[in-house]
Amino acid sequence: MVNPLMYVFRPKVTEEFEFSDTELDALGSETKAKINKVFGHSLAIRELDSGSDNSTELEISNLGAPHYDVERFGISFVASPRHADVLLVTGAVTLNMAKAVLKTYEAMPSPKFVIAVGDDACNGGIYKGSYAVLGGVDKILPVDIKIPGNPPSPKEILRGIFALVKNKENEN
Amino acid sequence: MMNSNKNTVSSLIPAGLQLREDYQIPVNSTLLATQYATDLIVNIAGKKPQIRRGKNNEYYIPLGEEEFLKTVLSLPEKGFVLISLFCVQDFEESPDFTLFYVFRLNGFTDVFAFMRCVRMETTSIATVFPSACWYEREVRDGFGIEFTDAFDKRRLFLHEAYPEGFHPLLKSFKNEKIQSVENPEEAYTFKQVEGEGVYQIPVGPVHAGIIEPGHFRFSAIGEHIFNLEIRLFYKHRGIEKLAEGKSPSACVPIAEVISGDETVANAVAFCTAVEKIAGIEIPTRASYLRAILLEMERIYSHMSDLSGMITDIGFPTMTTPFLIFRENIFRQNEFLTGSRFMRNAIDLGGVKKEISGEALSKLNLYLKIFVPQFESAITAVHASSSLIDRFSTTGILKKKLIAPLNLTGPIARAAGASYDVRLDHPYGIYKDIPPERSIKTAGDVLSRFEVKAEEILNSVTLIQKFIALIPKGAITAENTGFAILNIPNGYALSMVEAARGQNLHWVYVRNGLIDRYKVRTASFCNWQAIEHAVLGNIVPDFPLINKSLNLSYAGTDL
Numbered sequence: 001m002v003n004p005l006m007y008v009f010r011p012k013v014t015e016e017f018e019f020s021d022t023e024l025d026a027l028g029s030e031t032k033a034k035i036n037k038v039f040g041h042s043l044a045i046r047e048l049d050s051g052s053d054n055s056t057e058l059e060i061s062n063l064g065a066p067h068y069d070v071e072r073f074g075i076s077f078v079a080s081p082r083h084a085d086v087l088l089v090t091g092a093v094t095l096n097m098a099k100a101v102l103k104t105y106e107a108m109p110s111p112k113f114v115i116a117v118g119d120d121a122c123n124g125g126i127y128k129g130s131y132a133v134l135g136g137v138d139k140i141l142p143v144d145i146k147i148p149g150n151p152p153s154p155k156e157i158l159r160g161i162f163a164l165v166k167n168k169e170n171e172n
Numbered sequence: 173m174m175n176s177n178k179n180t181v182s183s184l185i186p187a188g189l190q191l192r193e194d195y196q197i198p199v200n201s202t203l204l205a206t207q208y209a210t211d212l213i214v215n216i217a218g219k220k221p222q223i224r225r226g227k228n229n230e231y232y233i234p235l236g237e238e239e240f241l242k243t244v245l246s247l248p249e250k251g252f253v254l255i256s257l258f259c260v261q262d263f264e265e266s267p268d269f270t271l272f273y274v275f276r277l278n279g280f281t282d283v284f285a286f287m288r289c290v291r292m293e294t295t296s297i298a299t300v301f302p303s304a305c306w307y308e309r310e311v312r313d314g315f316g317i318e319f320t321d322a323f324d325k326r327r328l329f330l331h332e333a334y335p336e337g338f339h340p341l342l343k344s345f346k347n348e349k350i351q352s353v354e355n356p357e358e359a360y361t362f363k364q365v366e367g368e369g370v371y372q373i374p375v376g377p378v379h380a381g382i383i384e385p386g387h388f389r390f391s392a393i394g395e396h397i398f399n400l401e402i403r404l405f406y407k408h409r410g411i412e413k414l415a416e417g418k419s420p421s422a423c424v425p426i427a428e429v430i431s432g433d434e435t436v437a438n439a440v441a442f443c444t445a446v447e448k449i450a451g452i453e454i455p456t457r458a459s460y461l462r463a464i465l466l467e468m469e470r471i472y473s474h475m476s477d478l479s480g481m482i483t484d485i486g487f488p489t490m491t492t493p494f495l496i497f498r499e500n501i502f503r504q505n506e507f508l509t510g511s512r513f514m515r516n517a518i519d520l521g522g523v524k525k526e527i528s529g530e531a532l533s534k535l536n537l538y539l540k541i542f543v544p545q546f547e548s549a550i551t552a553v554h555a556s557s558s559l560i561d562r563f564s565t566t567g568i569l570k571k572k573l574i575a576p577l578n579l580t581g582p583i584a585r586a587a588g589a590s591y592d593v594r595l596d597h598p599y600g601i602y603k604d605i606p607p608e609r610s611i612k613t614a615g616d617v618l619s620r621f622e623v624k625a626e627e628i629l630n631s632v633t634l635i636q637k638f639i640a641l642i643p644k645g646a647i648t649a650e651n652t653g654f655a656i657l658n659i660p661n662g663y664a665l666s667m668v669e670a671a672r673g674q675n676l677h678w679v680y681v682r683n684g685l686i687d688r689y690k691v692r693t694a695s696f697c698n699w700q701a702i703e704h705a706v707l708g709n710i711v712p713d714f715p716l717i718n719k720s721l722n723l724s725y726a727g728t729d730l
Binding site: 019047048049050051052053054055056057058059060061062065066067077079080081091092094095096097098099100103104120126127129130131132133150151153 | 406496
């Protein structure tokens with residue numbers, strides 16, 4: 001029989017991790033513990049751009065880069081809304097995207113949650129009052145968490161995801 | 173047999189256009205631009221034009237309808253490249269609408285804006301200048317002007333949700349929420365390709381990855397792409413209208429969100445135009461700082477592409493170093509300006525915050541460590557035969573497309589063009605400290621990878637030079653506040669070499685407020701290259717080709 005403790009104490013196969021960030025690691029393990037409990041060990045996220053300026057996309061994709069690597073915390077970005085627990089929406093919803101946003105949300109299985117990322121997704125931001133946008137994501141979808149920022153940093157986005165998981169735990 | 177209706181730009185390109193990117197002007201280079209343009213128009217149209225010098229190396233040439241048609245239609249064979257076409261309502265004393273056809277010509281640092289007065293109808297030049305097709309559709313959507321003989325009259329940025337007869341850029345429309353069309357019908361017709369074994373693949377607007385929305389309609393035969401038509405503008409946020417009626421200072425944040433990863437480039441281009449109108453000369457130190465930030469932006473943007481190209485062939489081990497570099501550059505940006513995307517760093521009159529000598533030497537130190545690490549990652553890429561196999565000969569962009577479509581930036585330089593705004597229309601500190609040109613000729617994914625890798629190293633060298641030479645002094649022009657408050661009525665055009673290529677901004681100020689703000693980023697033109705670069709390639713190579721061209725949806729959709 002394999003002793004599971006062996007995996008913890010044996011020397012690592014990979015080289016020393018050079019960007020260790022204790023704050024991020026703490027946040028990550030807390031998130032992971034809650035995901036294990038509330039979402040059954042994995043949280044699947046589908047990202048949807050409803051009219052951002054593309055900086056938020058870059059920060060979200062950074063979550064998967066080596067400095068952050070959120071997959072180790074049980075978070076994965078999936079290719080289809082049909083596989084997603086969470087819709088991570090960026091951008092003030094444009095008139096041209098509104099229909100696609102609704103369709104994407106409808107394609108998700110329940111229970112489903114929505115996180116708005118960035119000032120524009122939270123309340124329309126700089127585009128407030130423009131003919132071309134509806135405003136924040138909450139104009140069209142039920143939003144569970146808002147993460148403000150222009151754009152928010154990867155850590156701030158992770159904090160938002162943590163907040164969602166924590167809220168759902170409290171609701172249960 | 174393949175049947176296709178000829179309604180897209182792509183069907184026009186091979187029609188024997190005599191355009192050459194390397195066209196040399198057959199005149200003495202010391203001849204002034206005004207004189208050259210005057211002689212040209214006199215020769216063609218037999219009438220002497222009234223040429224006005226603009227405020228930033230641009231010339232305005234109003235033409236009557238007859239002279240316009242004679243002159244502009246003969247410009248391609250003279251080597252002129254159409255770099256923008258936009259409309260202004262109630263321009264100065266002119267009634268109705270004025271169309272600006274902006275051209276550049278190799279050998280001249282100045283650009284030429286031919287002006288044409290129109291009412292609700294005019295004629296198209298898209299059969300002579302293929303890139304005019306999107307511009308004319310854009311003008312039609314914005315102002316309701318009909319290009320009666322245009323071969324493509326479909327809407328561009330106004331999708332089905334917008335009601336008929338709605339034209340947001342008309343002065344009579346005050347920016348406000350509008351009633352969108354409920355359950356609109358899909359009215360957009362794509363080019364139909366018929367024949368045995370041809371099938372369509374619709375992709376988007378929502379894609380599988382963490383990327384922006386857009387629609388791609390492939391017609392494929394087996395694995396091979398026979399035709400591609402793109403439909404964009406899903407992210408149309410109304411940037412140009414948003415700027416109208418605002419003070420110039422209030423528009424800097426708007427310029428910053430045109431495209432998130434071109435924050436500095438667009439802020440610098442907008443501020444330069446306003447500074448020219450207001451007569452502000454920015455201090456030398458501010459010029460240096462702006463250029464340092466512009467090059468930092470180029471480095472992280474190119475880094476995204478390098479990692480993205482390798483990701484798209486499914487090679488995560490090789491991608492990792494580039495992702496690490498990019499994050500390190502983001503952290504340097506934050507250290508220098510307080511923002512990972514260098515938001516809120518550029519301001520009218522110079523830069524917002526001082527960057528200390530100490531901070532600059534720290535950056536210098538990081539770059540010293542960065543260069544050998546980056547070079548070794550690139551060496552590893554070249555050593556992978558499976559990677560080279562996927563990159564080489566994939567998605568070839570032909571040089572003959574560069575002038576007709578005004579393709580710019582690294583994708584054009586990877587296909588044999590030399591054009592670079594920093595060198596061909598020098599601005600700021602690039603006048604004194606120019607960058608190296610990186611040119612490759614194959615035009616495939618590998619060339620684009622190599623040009624971008626080389627440009628990262630060139631940017632590092634530039635930054636190191638800037639840091640070595642930057643003088644002490646003010647970071648904002650002393651008279652900025654006063655000059656902006658008392659800004660005269662006027663207009664200026666400015667161009668910046670963003671990471672993706674030539675970004676063009678035109679600002680028109682009236683009574684201290686922005687009357688018209690026209691933005692044309694490099695992506696607007698470069699997107700049209702993808703319809704050509706993918707032809708004959710296999711569908712699975714599309715993501716790779718798309719990434720290697722790295723086009724901004726936000727910067728195109730505005």
